[in-house]
Amino acid sequence: MTVHANKAVVTGGTGGIGLETAVGLATQGWDVTVVARDRERGDAAVARIDAAAGRDAGRFIGADLSSLAETRNVGRRLASEGVLHLLVNNVGGMWVTRWESAEGIEASVALNHLSPYVLSEELLGALAAGAGSRIVNITSAAINAAQPVFDGIEPPGPHYGMAATGRAKLAHLAHTMDLAERMKPRGVSVFAADPGAAATDNAAQMTIDILPPPLRPHWGMIRKGVSAPVSTAAKAPLTAATDPGLEGSTGLVIGPAGEPDDRLLGFVTPQVADAVRTWTANLLAAHAG
Incomplete structure (x- = not known):
């Protein structure tokens, strides 16, 4: 019998925290x-995923997830393949220079909120078909x-x-709690995972101009924070994805230490949640x- x-x-999932998460999942089977x-x-x-797993465990699908149309299409393709047990919405980013998606949406909103929202919606049926x-x-x-x-x-x-x-991450955290x-x-657990700062390719492109002026005196501390190994930052998403101790739980934020941490939830007030739903x-x- 095939298992x-x-x-x-x-x-x-081709770099940074997403790749480390994918590799960690593959090594767990x-x-x-x-x-x-x-x-x-x-x-x-x-x-790299296959090498870490010692078998053919990885697959790549190309899509520009800043495009909601492409996101919908890839979601429908994945949904057509049947049962899914885990979705890690890692796509996102932070940029010094403002830019827009092909559909004219500011990139932070498109990639950190709307794209994972749309992909999740397309895959809810496939996820509900996978027990736990x-x-x-x-x-x-x-979010601070x-x-x-x-x-x-x-x-x-x-x-x-x-x-x-x-702001986009705050919107998506509010949505995560709603979801x-x-x-x-339907038996689907939904978690937020805060990996903490890490030395990702995205972080390497940051300059002080990315900060609102009141935060710029803290630039040195922020730069030091994003020197942490990316492999360490995968602890939060891997815990949220696989920890058997979370079975039956939902609506939690897993912090960088791999433990539930509700500090960011303090920003999700009822007023913010209502505004985000309408927006x-x-x-x-x-x-x-």
């Missing part, structure tokens, strides 16, 4: 599909820098990358497909 491995999808843009990086990621399945959404302490105003796509005032990403409640009756629905309606 089939549990199936996982990791977005942004998972089959892992990584979704990202670059085929060359994807092939290298699959080679989980969704893990990567969150960030950048967020301006919690959700009247427009972007908050008023100048664009600062850390604040923009923090946890919605999926509880997200309006954005998705404007970019339906």
Whole structure:
């Protein structure tokens, strides 16, 4: 009798924390599909995943997840393949210079909130079909820098990358808690994982201009923080994805130490949660497909 491995999808899984998470899952016996843009990086990621697992455990699917249309398409493709046991929404980022997706959405909003929202929705049926399945959404302490105003796509005032990403991560954390409640009756656990700072390729591109002026005196401390090994930062998502002690739990934030940590949930007030629901629905309606 053939025993089939549990199936996982990791977005942004060709480098950084996403790749380390994918490798960690493969060494625990998972089959892992990584979704990202670059085929060359994807092939290298699959080679590393397979080597770590000692078998053919990895697969790459190319998609630009800043595009909601491409995100929907890849979600539908994955859903058509049947049961899924784990989705790790790792895709995201923080940029010094403001940029927009092909659909005209500011990138922090597109990649840190709307894309994982859309992909999760497409895969809920496949996840519900997998007993004890989980969704893990990567969150960030950048929420501390967020301006919690959700009247427009972007908050008023100048664009600062850390604040923009923090706001998008705050929106997605609020959504994560909503999704946890919605999926509880269907047997899907939903967690947020805060990996902490790490020496990712994205972090290497940061300059002091990414910070709102009041935070710039802390630049040296922030730069020191993002020197931590990426492999260490995978502890939070791997714990959220696989720790048997979390079975039956949902709606938790797993912190960098691999333990539940509710500090970021303090920013998800009822007012913020309500505003995010309306704001997200309006954005998705404007970019339906």
